Amino acid sequence: MEYKLRTENLGLHYGDFCALKDVNISIRPQAITAIIGPSGCGKSTLLRCFNRMNELIAGVRTSGRILLDGRAVHDGAAGLTQLRKRVGMVFQRPNPFPLSVFDNVAYGPRVHGMHKGADLEAAVEKALRATALWDALKDKLRAPALGLPAEQQQRLCISRLAAVEPEVLLMDEPCSALDPIATEHIEELMRELARRYTIVIVTHNMQQAARVSSETGFMLLGELVEFGLTTAIFKNPSDKRTEDYVTGRYG
């Protein structure tokens, strides 16, 4: 079995604080992998390792290795933008730029050197179709993105990613700022996208993990306690701590 993403003894310190300890996780391609665990256990930190976003924070030290398609993700500046093009991220709060809908989606292609109007228009349409936004927004391409409702904003952020044609989508609690109906829609979209992309979703909503993911990892205090098929994690956890968490005994 080929894995899309793997970590080998991944560790991370914020200054003196150890946020990740010896994390070994293997993520299958074209599937949804969920990371669950109580608040502060290091889920976001792990996710942000995959596209090296933690490097923006002063005083962060990492150890171990991250492999993308079997190749180690480098440390230096080399390949950083290329990595982030391949491994995109959706944030907890929808964060469209204060630009028009079009400019938001065209942002990534422009950054990566696409400048011809016709190319951009095609890329934008394709990306908006991928998130089923095209019909709703095709007449509002010039409207400010910040004026859209929250669900459309989050979809737009996913389109913005889709426009750079990444391979992996990292989603950090992508529904926590949305209402239940919007959440359902985004989950549907995720299942749709999983046919083409490898998706890693962080959530502290266990039902959500159970609904969308095929594999689930449970984290506690910076450790990956258990990792396996979602059904196994929820129905038949092998670790006592996982069982306590999924049965709602703490969290």
Place this chain on the structure above:
Amino acid sequence: MRKEKVIAGVLAALALTAISALAVIASFIFKEGLPIIAKVGLAEFIFSGNWHPLDGEFGILPMIVGSLAVTAGAMVIGVVFGLGCAVLLTQFCPPRIVSVIKPSIELLAGIPSVVYGFMGVAILVPLIREHLGGPGLSVLASSVVLGVMVLPTVTSISVDALQAVPRAYFEGSVALGATVWQTTHMVTLRAARSGIVAAVILGMGRAVGETMAVIMVAGNTLDLPHSILDPVRTLTSNIALEMGYAAGDHRKALFATAVVLLAIIMVLNSIALAVSRRLPAGRQAGRAAKAAAR
């Protein structure tokens, strides 16, 4: 409850005092200045280049051009360097360095203008005279001196505006593979637009209104300047230089000069505000707002 009312009353009184002081000043200037404009004729006053107050000729065109030229030059210098500095500090420097440098830059705003003027006369004017030609006292010298004087204002307010841009925009952009510089000019600067325009307006106000430093380096001739190396007289300089001995219509014409100055400042501010509403993002936002209004 009573106490609240008293405090509110006192604050209202203070606010009213401040506003009425402004109103009194403005109406005084208009009262003194408008009659002479009416007497000379507005077109003559604004578009004539003859300023011979003792012969009853009052044309301030050279001074209007002078003020505009000097302000434009100052803004080019102030905005290029001030905004550049603000971008460097907020996007490329660690916060610790910013917290030291920003207050130092703000300190520059406290230096009396006569000191800037003195530096201009002692260093800048001879440099221009020797290397570029002309008398040295010039539009260029005034622009540079004023540009340096508005730097602290432009820099410090732009830094505030850039720092107020949500971190989420930066992260979203970088996560798409954008570099810091791409992020800066494609997102951050646009998001900070209104604050940066405020910085420019305040800087412009300072540049148009500055008097002492300009008198020292501008040359103050009454001719229309033809190049940036020519000497020039600004509206403010005109008032400051002649008010001491002016009487009668001459004195009134100086008040009229102040009226024109006020008008120019208001027009410049309105233009800057209008531009800020038009720019990118705002362009679409503005259009959408207009469509909604319809």
